[in-house]
Amino acid sequence: MTIETLGVVGAGTMGNGIAQIAAVSGLKVVLVDVTDAALPKGVTAMTASLERLVAKDKLDATTRDAALRIETSTDYQRLAVADLVVEAATENLDLKIRILKQIESVVRPDAIIASNTSSISITALGATLADPSRFIGMHFFNPVPLLPLVEIIRGLQTSAATAKIVRELTVRLDKSPIGVKNSPGFVVNRILVPMINEAFFLLAEGVATAEEIDEEMRLGAYHPIGPLALANLIGLDVLLSVTDVFLRDFGDSIKPHRNASEP
Ligand SMILES: NC(=O)c1ccc[n+]([C@@H]2O[C@H](COP(=O)([O-])OP(=O)(O)OC[C@H]3O[C@@H](n4cnc5c(N)ncnc54)[C@H](O)[C@@H]3O)[C@@H](O)[C@H]2O)c1
Incomplete structure (x- = not known):
């Protein structure tokens, strides 16, 4: 067909x-x-x-x-x-x-x-x-x-x-x-989403500003776009849903960041 x-x-x-x-x-x-x-x-x-x-x-x-x-x-x-x-x-x-x-x-x-x-x-x-x-x-x-x-x-x-x-x-x-x-998040999101989630924790812990986190990943890891800018592009609702699937399917190996004021 x-x-x-x-x-x-x-x-x-x-x-x-x-x-x-x-x-x-x-x-x-x-x-x-x-x-x-x-x-x-x-x-x-x-x-x-x-x-x-x-x-x-x-x-x-x-x-x-x-x-x-x-x-x-x-x-x-x-x-x-x-x-x-x-x-x-x-x-x-x-x-x-x-x-x-x-x-x-x-x-x-x-x-x-x-x-x-x-x-x-x-x-x-x-x-x-x-x-x-x-x-x-x-x-x-x-x-x-x-x-x-x-x-x-x-x-x-x-x-x-x-x-x-x-x-x-x-x-x-x-x-x-x-x-x-077939596996939770398949390949790209299994790698990408935990990285973005980690950027949320860094921001909430005050380790660096959002701009600094994005700039670090551009300059230090040669990413074309920083993880927080990428999170906004993807949509925070989509990311939380994916992270919840990881939490359910992989146990507590990844913990979704839900609220920037509560690390
Ligand atoms: N945003 C991304 O970067 C991205 C990348 C790859 C895959 N996805 C996946 O693609 C899907 C859509 O994501 P999105 O970012 O386009 O979401 P979105 O929120 O931009 O769009 C979702 C659309 O679905 C519609 N919808 C809700 N219930 C419906 C129904 N019963 N019948 C018909 N339409 C309905 C909504 O009205 C809305 O227009 C999700 O499964 C998401 O995980 C998203």
């Missing part, structure tokens, strides 16, 4: 980025969110991102205009036409289970369902579906139009055919797929 129509659920930071790169690659895109307000907000972010690419001569105006013709809706039924649906809604296990079941109830029986979860077990999410063989992790990075990596995570029951189709789609989206085993 070739993916021609992509459904995206969640029009936030990641969802509108995924919708954007798919539309730029020539796919038909249906973007669904639960609130009316989230959809224009997502399209505005997408428009601004496309304009920046045009201004930098990285995209032509015709492709920009074509990309902006994505369909947006609050009605899950609109996903019935999708060959593949990427779930990119809020990082919460119960919510994702509800959304994935809702997606499965409207898509064709051969359509693939992927989750962009940052940390939740793909096997556990897949186990809640009638057909887990068509479910997979497709983990994009923020900002989606700029970062090349997509982690492809097979759950225990994901079929080889599903993984192959998703890998091919990733290449078509001009991204670099890397297959990783």
